[in-house]
Amino acid sequence: MSAGGIPAIVLGALLAAACASLAALDTSEIEKVARKAPPLGPPHGHIVNVNRVEQLYSAVNSSPGTTVLIADGHYYLPTFVRLQKNGITIRGASGDPSKVILDGSRCSEKELIWFEGGDDCMVADITLQNAPVHGFTIKGESDTQRTVIYNCRIRNVWERSIKGTAPKDNPEATRPAGGRIQYCVFIVDHRKTVNDYAGGDYIAGIDMMWLKDWVISDNVFVGIQGKNGVGRGAIFIWNNSEDVIAERNLIVDCDRGICFGNPSGGSLHMTRGIIRNNYIVAGGNTAIEVCRTKDTIVCNNTVYNAGKGYSVHFFQGAAGGRFINNLIQGRLVVDGGVENRNNVNAGLRNMVVNAIVGDLHLTAAAQTAIKKGIPLPEVTDDFDGHPRTGPPDIGADEFGSVARKAGEGEKGIGESTWELVARKLKAANEGPAPDALERHAAAIESARNLALAGDYAGAAAAVDKLIADEKDKDASAALGDIATGFRAVTAMKRWVIEGVGAGSRKTVWMDFMGAPVRAKLTAADDSGVGAKVLGEDIRVEWAKVSPARFHNMAKKYAATEDESIPEERSRLLGLYSVSMGIGSE
Numbered sequence: 001m002s003a004g005g006i007p008a009i010v011l012g013a014l015l016a017a018a019c020a021s022l023a024a025l026d027t028s029e030i031e032k033v034a035r036k037a038p039p040l041g042p043p044h045g046h047i048v049n050v051n052r053v054e055q056l057y058s059a060v061n062s063s064p065g066t067t068v069l070i071a072d073g074h075y076y077l078p079t080f081v082r083l084q085k086n087g088i089t090i091r092g093a094s095g096d097p098s099k100v101i102l103d104g105s106r107c108s109e110k111e112l113i114w115f116e117g118g119d120d121c122m123v124a125d126i127t128l129q130n131a132p133v134h135g136f137t138i139k140g141e142s143d144t145q146r147t148v149i150y151n152c153r154i155r156n157v158w159e160r161s162i163k164g165t166a167p168k169d170n171p172e173a174t175r176p177a178g179g180r181i182q183y184c185v186f187i188v189d190h191r192k193t194v195n196d197y198a199g200g201d202y203i204a205g206i207d208m209m210w211l212k213d214w215v216i217s218d219n220v221f222v223g224i225q226g227k228n229g230v231g232r233g234a235i236f237i238w239n240n241s242e243d244v245i246a247e248r249n250l251i252v253d254c255d256r257g258i259c260f261g262n263p264s265g266g267s268l269h270m271t272r273g274i275i276r277n278n279y280i281v282a283g284g285n286t287a288i289e290v291c292r293t294k295d296t297i298v299c300n301n302t303v304y305n306a307g308k309g310y311s312v313h314f315f316q317g318a319a320g321g322r323f324i325n326n327l328i329q330g331r332l333v334v335d336g337g338v339e340n341r342n343n344v345n346a347g348l349r350n351m352v353v354n355a356i357v358g359d360l361h362l363t364a365a366a367q368t369a370i371k372k373g374i375p376l377p378e379v380t381d382d383f384d385g386h387p388r389t390g391p392p393d394i395g396a397d398e399f400g401s402v403a404r405k406a407g408e409g410e411k412g413i414g415e416s417t418w419e420l421v422a423r424k425l426k427a428a429n430e431g432p433a434p435d436a437l438e439r440h441a442a443a444i445e446s447a448r449n450l451a452l453a454g455d456y457a458g459a460a461a462a463v464d465k466l467i468a469d470e471k472d473k474d475a476s477a478a479l480g481d482i483a484t485g486f487r488a489v490t491a492m493k494r495w496v497i498e499g500v501g502a503g504s505r506k507t508v509w510m511d512f513m514g515a516p517v518r519a520k521l522t523a524a525d526d527s528g529v530g531a532k533v534l535g536e537d538i539r540v541e542w543a544k545v546s547p548a549r550f551h552n553m554a555k556k557y558a559a560t561e562d563e564s565i566p567e568e569r570s571r572l573l574g575l576y577s578v579s580m581g582i583g584s585e
Helices: 008-014 053-059 417-427 434-452 456-469 473-501 507-527 531-543 547-558 567-577
Strands: 047-050 067-070 073-076 081-083 089-092 100-103 111-115 122-124 127-131 134-138 148-150 153-157 160-164 180-182 185-187 204-209 212-217 220-222 233-238 241-247 250-252 256-260 274-276 279-281 286-294 297-299 302-304 310-319 322-324 327-329 331-334 339-341 352-354 359-362
Touching (some): 053 067, 279 359
Parallel strands (some): 089 122, 100 127, 134 160, 148 180, 180 212, 185 220, 204 233, 212 241, 233 256, 250 279, 256 286, 279 302, 310 331, 322 339
Antiparallel strands (some): 352 359
């Protein structure tokens, strides 16, 4: 049975706390299902500590690269905060987002934080709540790039928790690229009650457009509902977006879950999108909605739907679409032309652990799903980040899978080279003492600074000296791995920077720098402007790129047979292919 299209089984457990209009919805049991955010590395750059709201407004206007650490407390914002300079980071000082609350209930602008023109800005470890319109706004018209929102709690935002606006001038070059929204919790305590131009249904979690190379992962969304049960998606990406991944998200009792595309607007809304490894307990409308897309795959998701809405709906065109290895309960409609195979649509009540709180991990009763999946290159892990083994399972969970060992997996956001060294050493059973870690950290960081200053030979030599001086066998082995990768990375940077400076601008080179620099180089080619004027911009751009990204790109190009790739690059890629083997970002 359902009420207003919302599964009764979910209503009873989740909305009992919302019987009064201001009651806070208890999502603690739901949040236990999701992955926890790895802690950020130590703050870097110019650091400003604040404990008053007026200090926050001043601090974000400091020099580029400033990290603003907010002390625990409840802060009422009088107007929105604008991030307009490159590299500005706002973080809760304690790392616990529940202890740093930025509250919009007294805000004159009805929006709380704007990313407006500043590249490489991040907000992390805070709570943002009580916004009548938007929590975060990413101003697409301001050419803001590589935005990161990490480990934040966003509560009671009544239009869009995160809104991304469209670029205007030269949109292909200025579209928001390379961003991430990870390990955030989105909660709306009760159904929207006020009217808006959509009759009370203009509400969503993330609503963004013109994205390129974004990752939306490991987030929790609960109770995002319009007045009439037809709000937009918890994740709603549309209008000329490309290469967007939505993975390992937990969505419970929202009107719509993940929406790639908009039934209104332009003819193409998403190209090469990936929706994978998500848990969705459907609300009143649609769990996964795909429309007006091209070459988009929906794979290895688990959808529990006890209502009358769609579990999955492909419609209004999905050229090149694929729907594979999904485990669903409920209504399924897939347009002709979509590759639709190896999915299971069945009653899931006994096949999953506890749908009431969104725990869609498989039980032993899920025999129609366990080891019945088709291996896909797009799917190498599961909802928990555990590796897929043998024939994969259908759905988002790999039954019986275990976590990776300490030190394996993704490199943490904000983690510097030396922090990666420390983490690898700490993971060893007989690692060096803490004073050795500090010595290694200082040496690796010194080498990193030499590389950023352009002294690549000096940087590699510094790492080699550290290894020669180190007597500990385990430490030497770990540092040797790091050194190989470090030398490859610094050499590769030098090679590309010098190559561009010499006037060679192959597209394959530009890929290493990301969309913003690629666009600049393309513009330089078109206008005839010499590449030397871009030299400093390129050097700064490359200073930000982590070894993890190089590892990812190296794997991509290692299999390339493009004869335009010079021999020197092939040698460097080969060197990196046998280096430390860290995970890609």
